């Protein structure tokens with residue numbers, strides 16, 4: 001069993017998750033790139049190997065599938081003795097044009113299944129390994145679109161972006177951050193929500209002026225907090241975001 005710092009990022013085969021894996025590997029972490037498709041995960045690992053990162057591997061994990069999560073946990077337990085960082089990054093946009101008055105329950109359920117229930121069940125399963133770290137950190141990759149304060153502010157740049165299912169899923173994810181931080185307030189575990197900003201990835205059809213690299217840098221900052229760092233908060237690149 002290795003005794004270096006370890007990290008697991010869900011949905012790390014591409015986009016912001018992949019860049020987060022790269023940056024944590026550059027900091028010397030032994031990184032597991034979660035991927036629901038094994039081949040895509042292996043391709044991502046190969047790409048990192050080509051850049052000189054060797055302490056990286058893939059872990060097949062579909063965050064909507066309990067059996068897949070259990071299998072991934074059992075597999076990871078055979079490879080590492082503790083988990084220092086969990087990044088709940090896997091996410092989908094769903095049907096983006098839908099307003100609350102017309103959005104289908106199927107779409108809402110589907111988006112929450114990945115973005116909220118997925119993060120909840122992955123966290124619950126991997127806590128066993130996180131407990132074995134001296135300073136466990138969890139980052140929930142959220143969005144400013146999940147901030148009810150910003151959603152209610154007509155002056156806010158993205159005020160018209162009322163993507164009901166997606167935004168609601170991130171508000172719910174933020175609730176997980178607050179509740180877990182409270183549950184673990186007397187422990188060394190720190191958990192925060194991070195908004196990477198509007199980033200050009202598959203999820204946005206490559207719209208957005210920010211690069212995955214920029215979004216990943218914010219995630220990595222809160223994944224590697226020292227003991228004086230915050231917990232139970234919501235951050236973007238500029239600082240704290242209102243819930």
Ligand SMILES: NC(=O)c1ccc[n+]([C@@H]2O[C@H](COP(=O)([O-])OP(=O)(O)OC[C@H]3O[C@@H](n4cnc5c(N)ncnc54)[C@H](OP(=O)(O)O)[C@@H]3O)[C@@H](O)[C@H]2O)c1
Pocket residue numbers: 010011012013014015016017035036037040061062063064088089090091092114118141142143144195196197198199200201202203204208
């Ligand atoms: N891009 C933005 O502007 C932006 C802004 C704010 C927040 N975010 C958040 O950032 C995170 C990463 O998004 P991204 O922009 O990097 O998008 P992306 O390039 O589409 O990456 C999403 C990742 O999530 C994975 N995924 C989706 N469903 C999954 C499931 N059921 N199980 C496991 N993995 C699953 C995808 O895997 P496949 O390749 O198999 O589909 C992919 O690896 C998301 O949580 C997103 O909501 C993005």
